[in-house]
Amino acid sequence: MRVITDSIGRPRRLLRPAAATALVLALGGCQFFGSEAAKPAPKPTVSTARFTMTPLDGSATVAPESVVTVGSGGGVLSAVTLAAADGTAVPGKLSPGGASWHSSGPLKYGTKYTVQATAVDGHGLTATGTSSFTTATPETLVSVAKVIPEKGATVGVGMPVSVEFDQKIEDPAVRAAVEKRLVVATSTPVEGAWSWIDAKTVRFRPKTFWPADTKVSVSGDLYALPMGKGVYGGSGTATDFTVGSAVVATVDSAAHQMTVTRNGEVLKTVPVTTGKPGFTTRAGTKVILGKEEHVLMDGTTVGISEGSSESYRLDVYWAARVTWSGEYLHAAPWSVGSQGRANVSHGCVGMSTDNARWFFGVVGVGDVVNVVNTGSSKSMERIGNGYGEWNVPWEEWLQGSASGAVTTGAPAAG
Template sequence: MRRTAALVTAGVLALLSGCTGGEGAAPDAAPTTEPAAPAQVALLPADGAADVAPAGPVEISVTDGELTEVSVTDAGGAPVPGRVTDGRAEGTEVWTPDGQLEWGTTYTLTATAANADDEPAEATSTFTTVTPESVSTPSIGPLDGQTVGVGMPIRVYFDEPVTDRAAVESHLVVTSSTPTDGAWNWMSDTEVHFRPSQYWPAQTDVTLDADLYGVPFGDGMWGEKDRTVSFRIGEKHVSIADAATHRLLVYDGDRLVQDYPMSAGSPDNPSYNGPHVVTELNADRVMDSSTYGVPVDSPDGYRTPVRWAVRLSDSGEFVHGAPWSVAQQGNSNVSHGCINLSTENARWFYEFSQPGDVVEIRNSDAGTLTSDIADWTIPWDEWQAGSALK
């Protein structure tokens, strides 16, 4: 009896041992995982920010997560339509309104992100845009829809001095159908020009997007509105007026089409050297010395009607008909600084020309051109140094 009971007991123990996996093995342990770091959301403008530029960036930065939702509402709670795009910095998104943020208005930005465990995190910023002391819309040349020559720079003129040049320049965007290496140069506090390193390629379409609404110009002045100007670069007309040979060589593209005798500025009134840009054409014009400071009734003064006048600078230089100097054209310089041609030749040149064409005056006794458009006299490295964006 005792032996039988011992066998039964041994069998039960063996059965129990088999149920535990044998050889004393412990049950499988449950895997352990660390929770994901919570997502963190930072906003710009910061909560409570005032005098915010309406055109300034609205940025959302997310750490340890991904952005899932962005909303902007005005002071009344109405949603402001917009879109989110990637920012320049890694992990940064930029919200851009479909329209424009208003002056002196309070907005609330709310952004939500989720971490790797899909746990949400939210941040909110309420900010107010600036109420400007004054607003300004600059003038732009060339005009929208105009066709100009290869030497015409883009010119932007401001009513008052611009002290925040970098902010303004960063919102002046030039695109062209033929890519160029163009750059901006601040000619003064109220004027900035854009040109390529060489003359524009002929038959090129150019667009300036001056996105200046809500951009600070400095000293309390702000951009009033956005403007877009599109124009076309036409045929390449670059002429050479040589004061030493007394010849005007006229090129259509790379082809010489005219070789005219001419008379440049006299030794007492020499023409300026350098590339001149055509800005104006007048079939009839009165040349008046008082326009550049010499009284008409003085010994050197004059008031003379001329035909077929093509303006080259704001210092009184033109290509025009001068029948009184035909005998000197081709052999001596006798003008007050203009390029004198016969009436017939001047008419041909007038009909050939367009604003933006270039006339390069060479070998004159005067210095280098100083004019409202003397852009091509500035070496390219110096031109680039005139940009506010480094």
């Protein structure tokens, strides 16, 4: 009998015919059952996309500052709308890939909103979802009552921006939020800061005077700003103005002279008289508040008794005001003999009629008046009697700010 060996010389058994036949049948059976192809699952007829929406459907008294969100599970968002009952739409943004959407604009107070969303699942089937909610109505609104400078004004380099509210704002966190909503933009960047001068008024000034010929815009949308205890921001503000040339008048009380410069160039030096002892002119930096061709000056309005040796009642011309309490730079023809020689006024800066008329034509609101060498401790009030902010050191000014110093950016185009 012939022995068949394997590749390394070991004997290898031959299959008997019956065993071989069984193996063939077994193999054939495997091939038969394996030829049955799996049937594909039937295509769904209903989309598998599902929605999650915040606020929940039917919610009431929703905070107006809330962000509305829509998410889609099992699908991709293809469209989302958020609109008030009157049809006013609120803008929003889809996330990359369309997994979620969120609102990017404020909600109105006391308003019903409806969210409508559409999503597409992996089979191309579309699902829609709808949700409605109502926002809360504030108990109190805090709005901007007044902004200075007025829109379109041209002012001097010393003019601060003043925003007055119709309600008190005392919480430091709310003040910081308000300051961040009040945006100052300038054609020439400046470092500046808001600072609260009282509970209703916040002012912005640069670290140093405004650069000459600067365009300034101020915007502040307080809407939907929560202020605590049901109080919200109301109407905001928007204004723009121009800073003109840098006009600065320096009054030297000891020398009895006033030198006026524009953009650093001396325009004129004129003889003046300032406050006599007991009525010393305030020393320090002041800002022109307004101009009056004629003003009736009455000593009783500044505490001088009628009929006393110091009383007066005069028609005064070409007057530039620097304090609310009644300090002016004006024509004083009755004291021409003392101008340039002695200080004889009750606190104002007096000059001849011709020089006062010239000065009146040169200066404007916001221009700077520096009074030096008075020999007295009487100084310009830093807050409350005009714009005395420039007498406040910068670091101290920042202490009145809830958000700190900023560097202004450029105004928006158009």
